[in-house]
Amino acid sequence: MLNPRHDAMRDHPFRRLAELIANVTPRSNEPHVMLSVGEPQGQPPPLLAETLARNSHLWNRYPLPQGTAELRQAAKAWLDRRYHLPPAMVDPEKHVVPVPGTREPLFMTGLIAVPEEKNGQRPAVLIPNPAYHIYTGAALASQGEAVYLPVTREAGFLPDLAAIDTQLLERTALMYLCSPSNPQGAIASRDYLKSAVQLARRYDFWLAVDECYCELYDKEPPPGVLEACRDLGGGMERVIVFHSLSKRSSAPGLRSGFLVGDASFIQRYILMFSYGGTPLALPVQAASAALWNDEEHVQETRALYRANFAVSEQVLGRHPGYFRPEAGMFLWLEVGDSPAVTKRLWAETGIKTLPGAYMAKPGPDGTNPGAPYLRIALVYDPATTESALRRMAKAL
Numbered sequence: 101m102l103n104p105r106h107d108a109m110r111d112h113p114f115r116r117l118a119e120l121i122a123n124v125t126p127r128s129n130e131p132h133v134m135l136s137v138g139e140p141q142g143q144p145p146p147l148l149a150e151t152l153a154r155n156s157h158l159w160n161r162y163p164l165p166q167g168t169a170e171l172r173q174a175a176k177a178w179l180d181r182r183y184h185l186p187p188a189m190v191d192p193e194k195h196v197v198p199v200p201g202t203r204e205p206l207f208m209t210g211l212i213a214v215p216e217e218k219n220g221q222r223p224a225v226l227i228p229n230p231a232y233h234i235y236t237g238a239a240l241a242s243q244g245e246a247v248y249l250p251v252t253r254e255a256g257f258l259p260d261l262a263a264i265d266t267q268l269l270e271r272t273a274l275m276y277l278c279s280p281s282n283p284q285g286a287i288a289s290r291d292y293l294k295s296a297v298q299l300a301r302r303y304d305f306w307l308a309v310d311e312c313y314c315e316l317y318d319k320e321p322p323p324g325v326l327e328a329c330r331d332l333g334g335g336m337e338r339v340i341v342f343h344s345l346s347k348r349s350s351a352p353g354l355r356s357g358f359l360v361g362d363a364s365f366i367q368r369y370i371l372m373f374s375y376g377g378t379p380l381a382l383p384v385q386a387a388s389a390a391l392w393n394d395e396e397h398v399q400e401t402r403a404l405y406r407a408n409f410a411v412s413e414q415v416l417g418r419h420p421g422y423f424r425p426e427a428g429m430f431l432w433l434e435v436g437d438s439p440a441v442t443k444r445l446w447a448e449t450g451i452k453t454l455p456g457a458y459m460a461k462p463g464p465d466g467t468n469p470g471a472p473y474l475r476i477a478l479v480y481d482p483a484t485t486e487s488a489l490r491r492m493a494k495a496l
């Protein structure tokens with residue numbers, strides 16, 4: 101027998117996408133372009149391969165779950181620079197742990213943060229709707245009930261914190277937020293993040309903030325939840341933040357990120373991880389430290405996404421469903437029936453996108469807030485992006 105709680109994991113968006121287009125062969129002779137996955141198609145900076153090579157004598161060593169002091173220090177130094185934190189706020193020994201990308205820890209957080217009951221009730225895991233599907237996976241694998249918070253264009257594509265019912269907050273064990281958000285590229289303000297931290301502390305739940313797109317911004321650097329913590333006195337109680345090199349350094353294959361936040365959670369994470377996690381190999385940790393210490397390649401990466409957004413504005417700016425996101429790597433384009441449009445675009449143009457319907461769940465009234473949108477990943481160079489978007493625009 102298999103655990104039936106996990107059955108709903110079949111709703112994985114890429115599984116559903118594969119099913120949707122399984123019997124469709126594109127009629128176009130032009131090259132197929134995958135705008136469905138947020139996988140950077142550019143190469144990471146040479147610094148990565150050079151540092152791996154310089155540390156190749158370390159492949160024979162077992163890495164420890166808490167990571168190397170060098171990588172934890174590089175993460176702390178980057179946080180202090182990026183978010184203007186006082187030096188005493190983040191202690192790399194207590195508050196930071198390297199992780200093999202952020203997907204795994206986002207998932208494991210459900211196992212750590214959700215008790216069997218809270219205030220005598222079934223615990224709730226609050227998840228923006230739509231969102232990255234791993235948050236739902238975390239709720240399904242834990243004891244919790246996934247409760248979806250509607251995210252609308254009118255409310256700036258972020259959950260309305262003031263609208264969450266008090267009874268729900270009392271049984272909430274964990275809340276996920278993502279800023280800049282996948283899929284919409286919306287940025288939570290510092291005030292919004294402060295309210296979220298205050299809510300987590302008042303109602304005694306864990307606030308998991310996924311900031312893996314924080315370096316891909318158009319104009320101003322998005323605020324981070326650690327700035328909110330700083331403004332509230334400098335403690336990180338109840339807050340866990342997820343940072344990744346996958347987007348910042350175009351290195352999803354490296355599987356490298358880190359967690360920072362509440363010391364008690366980080367220590368519990370290291371304990372769990374020492375049973376069921378795979379620490380980063382030592383050459384990977386050395387390369388990760390070098391990447392966090394370098395800003396030059398990140399400026400180039402940002403310029404690439406900025407150029408892609410500019411191209412998208414030229415090509416699709418007049419489409420009634422278009423808006424230019426503030427950050428991230430995705431367009432969130434309103435098109436109508438997103439699975440039908442995805443299938444038609446694949447058939448007619450050989451361009452694959454992700455139906456927004458598959459990134460969201462139907463609300464209590466049966467409406468799926470993602471249903472009218474396509475998620476389009478602008479992960480190629482600007483010339484490829486432009487040609488793919490022109491092919492799409494004709495078909496739309």
Ligand SMILES: Cc1ncc(COP(=O)(O)O)c(C=O)c1O
Nearest residue numbers: 138201202203232282312344346
């Ligand atoms: C919102 C969000 N969080 C986390 C991740 C996980 O990235 P990684 O595991 O490569 O750090 C992704 C990947 O696409 C994502 O979109």
